[in-house]
Amino acid sequence: MVSQRGLEVLRAIVTDYVSSREPVGSKSIVDRHSFGVSAATIRNDMALLEEEELIAAPHTSSGRIPTDKGYRLFVDHLAEVKQISSTQRVAIERFLDESGDFDELLGRTVRLLSQLTNQVAIVQYPSLGTAKVRHVELVKVGPRRVLSVLITDNGRVDQRLVELDRELSDGELAQLGGNINSHVAGEGLGGVAAALGKLSQNIALDLFSAATVLEATLVEQAQVNRQQRLVMAGTANLVRTGEDFVGSIYPMLDAIEEQVILLKLFTEMAGDGAEVAVSIGHEIGASALDQTSLMTTGYASAGQRSTLGLLGPTRMDYSNNMAAVRAVARYLTRALDAG
Structure with a gap:
């Protein structure tokens, strides 16, 4: 059983690792965060987190990084619910309002979301199987x-x-x-x-x-x-964050390019019920994407629900990215209703 302080230590490890890409040690936690206890006490908390498989040592250094399980606990219980800034809100509204037609609107949406998050942004065309x-x-x-x-x-x-x-x-x-x-x-x-x-x-x-x-x-x-179709932007962001992946990223790029896996995941995650659904690492169930996280939310077009999301390394800024996905989806729905 992880104590409340242990959970706060996990939060500190996740936020510091996402920020620095460096394994986090007990001394840096004491220096950067106000826990009011010694480094030895923090080390004991970290040992318990490691026993629970929430953090792990990437090599022989004293630092630790979050595991998929640790990120999951962070997303479900520890991530702060954030709002986008007023500047971002105005920028989103203006950028999407300038779209000339439906295709341009979706293209602008993924470019905008990719720029806001530095991840791969993905939007699914509404299903037209029942359209006339x-x-x-x-x-x-x-x-x-x-x-x-x-x-x-x-x-x-x-x-x-x-x-x-x-x-x-x-x-x-x-x-x-x-x-x-x-x-x-x-x-x-x-x-x-x-x-x-x-x-x-x-x-x-x-x-x-x-x-x-x-x-x-x-x-x-x-x-x-x-046919079901996806529009994507920002695939180059995966290459820029190549240090976050062990081994070749080409199988990952191939899986994204083929779209079949992503379409299947979008369908599965649409039934999650969460405002923003997040699948982390091995939870995705596709070996080519087991070092990534996928987050999705819904948007509406002419009464039909479809999916908007982003894909990136498990070491991502979950709080800010979830806020961006949620905000862009809301503005996309508003733009489609206005059209």
């Missing part, structure tokens, strides 16, 4: 070029540039657009391919070639927007 097509817009942008704009009922807009074999008149383009919308408007994204399969039966022969190209493009647009 609101409208398809065909816009002429050149003699043989048309912009295919797919708009869903939850406000998602996807644009693709299409090259046709001949130039269409405004009347022909309007006719083709009307035919396409008569088939797909109100259709779920999963049913777009089947709905467009009937398009050729109702199209003029001289528009058949253009219709075929646009059909393939719209099917691809619908399919891409049904």
Whole structure:
């Protein structure tokens, strides 16, 4: 059983190690913190923490570092609940308000969160598996070029540039657009391919070639927007903190790049129930990421919940990072509601 002072010693070890990246000894704790006891007493407290596997010696020095278990206790019970500064709050609001569309907003969100935390920032696109097509817009942008704009009922807009074999008149383009919308408007994204399969039966022969190209493009647009996707920024931060990892960081970078593991973790952590869920080290359950911590929270888009988070070494500033994740998620939800 760890005493109250022992817990405060653990808090001191975590905060000092996160700050310095150096193992923490009893003398430095006495010098830096006001415990009012001798270094020998602190050493006894540290011995008990080590017995509980909350701290460990990385080598033969007298200093100790937190274990995954120690970080977990710190996050659950010892981390101070912090608020972001007013300066950060204004910066977040202004930066996100300048976004032009949904994709830019998510891109700005991860760049901002990465800059605030110096970690890898990740945002998950809202799941559009249940979304329906609101409208398809065909816009002429050149003699043989048309912009295919797919708009869903939850406000998602996807644009693709299409090259046709001949130039269409405004009347022909309007006719083709009307035919396409008569088939797909109100259709779920999963049913777009089947709905467009009937398009050729109702199209003029001289528009058949253009219709075929646009059909393939719209099917691809619908399919891409049904898939789960992540946007990330700050992967280079892992390289800059390479001293925090034992061995090669390339398996970690590969796991991040593939996204499959992260998508699975986001799904699992979404059911945690915490405002900010944190998975530490071996808790993650993926060997490539067992020297990292992942924290996530939810944001809302058109009534649908999705996930925002960050990934970094277990030696991270949990209190400030949790505050940043929570604040950015709130502003992202607000920006989406305003849009």
